[in-house]
Amino acid sequence: MTDDSAEKTAIDGLPPLRAVIEKHGLATKKALGQNFLLDLNLTGRIARAAGDLGACTVIEVGPGPGGLTRALLMHGAKKVIVIERDARCLPALAEIGAYYPGRLDIIEGDALKTDFAALAGGEPVKIVANLPYNVGTQLLVNWLEANPWPPYYQSLTLMFQREVAERIVAAPGDGAYGRLGVLAGWRTVARIQFDVPPQAFWPPPKVTSSVIHIEPRAEPISVDGKRLSLVTQHAFGQRRKMLRQSLKPLGGQALLDAAGIDGARRAETLSIEEFCRLANARPAAG
Numbered sequence: 393m394t395d396d397s398a399e400k401t402a403i404d405g406l407p408p409l410r411a412v413i414e415k416h417g418l419a420t421k422k423a424l425g426q427n428f429l430l431d432l433n434l435t436g437r438i439a440r441a442a443g444d445l446g447a448c449t450v451i452e453v454g455p456g457p458g459g460l461t462r463a464l465l466m467h468g469a470k471k472v473i474v475i476e477r478d479a480r481c482l483p484a485l486a487e488i489g490a491y492y493p494g495r496l497d498i499i500e501g502d503a504l505k506t507d508f509a510a511l512a513g514g515e516p517v518k519i520v521a522n523l524p525y526n527v528g529t530q531l532l533v534n535w536l537e538a539n540p541w542p543p544y545y546q547s548l549t550l551m552f553q554r555e556v557a558e559r560i561v562a563a564p565g566d567g568a569y570g571r572l573g574v575l576a577g578w579r580t581v582a583r584i585q586f587d588v589p590p591q592a593f594w595p596p597p598k599v600t601s602s603v604i605h606i607e608p609r610a611e612p613i614s615v616d617g618k619r620l621s622l623v624t625q626h627a628f629g630q631r632r633k634m635l636r637q638s639l640k641p642l643g644g645q646a647l648l649d650a651a652g653i654d655g656a657r658r659a660e661t662l663s664i665e666e667f668c669r670l671a672n673a674r675p676a677a678g
C-alpha cells in the first residue's frame with residue numbers, strides 16, 4: 393500500500409494506520425471519497441492548525457480509519473465527536489475510543505443530514521475534517537449559511553482539493569473568484585495554511601490538497617445568505633456576460649439600479665460588499 397518510510401506511526405500507542413486498515417478490511421471506496429491520510433505527522437499538523445483544542449469539543453466529519461481523530465485526541469481535544477457514513481470503519485474507531493476513554497463519541501451517519509448545532513449542544517466547538525471531495529463543498533456552504541450568526545462553531549479547519557481551497561479564499565479579480573469566495577469572504581476570514589501532496593494519501597488522489605482555516609467574522613454585513621447565494625449563482629453562472637444580462641431572472645437592470653451598480657460590469661469585478669448590496673436590493677415597483 394505504501395512503503396514503511398512514508399508512514400510516520402509513532403505518535404501514540406495504537407497500531408500503525410496501515411495495520412488498522414488491513415485488520416478491518418478497509419479497502420477504499422471511491423464513491424465515499426475515501427483517500428486516507430497515513431502520515432501521522434501530517435494529521436498532527438492539521439490538528440495544530442485548528443489551534444488550542446483543550447477547551448472545546450471537536451467535530452470531525454469522515455474519520456475513516458481514524459488518523460486525524462488520533463491526532464486530535466493526541467493534541468489534547470477535550471472531546472471529539474466523529475460522524476462516519478461507512479459502517480466498516482466503526483470497529484477501528486471504537487478501538488481509538490477505548491484507548492481514550494470518555495473522549496470519543498462515534499456517530500454512524502451522513503454528515504449532510506447531521507444537525508451540527510444540536511451536536512455542539514451549546515458548548516464551544518471546532519470543526520476539523522479531511523472532507524470527502526464529493527460532499528465537501530456542500531458541507532462548507534451549509535456551515536457558511538448557519539443561523540444565527542456568529543455561529544455555533546469557533547472555527548473550521550478543513551482539507552479540500554487545492555482548486556476548491558483557492559476558490560474559497562479568492563478575491564475580486566482572481567480567476568477563482570465566484571460564489572464560494574463571496575459566501576466565505578462575507579461571513580468569515582479564510583486562509584490556506586499548507587498544501588498536502590497526493591503521496592500523503594492512500595490511494596493518492598490526482599491533485600494536490602490544501603488545509604484551510606476559517607474563522608467567523610463577528611459582524612458581517614447583514615444580508616440573507618440564501619439570497620446572496622442566489623445572486624452570486626446567477627452572476628457567476630454566466631461570468632463573461634454583463635451583469636444586466638446574467639441577472640435578468642432576478643430583475644436585471646432594475647435590480648442593478650436599486651443597488652447602484654453599473655449593469656455593464658462583470659461578476660468578477662464586484663466586491664463582496666457590492667454583492668451584499670445586490671442581495672439586499674429590490675427593483676423599484678413599476
Ligand code: SAM
Binds near residue numbers: 457504523527
Ligand atoms: N479522516 C480520514 C483521513 O484523513 O484519513 C478519512 C478522510 S476521507 C477523504 C473521507 C471520509 O469521509 C471517508 O472515511 C468516508 O467514508 C467519509 N464520508 C464520505 N461521505 C460522508 C458523509 N456524507 N458523511 C460522513 N462521512 C462521509
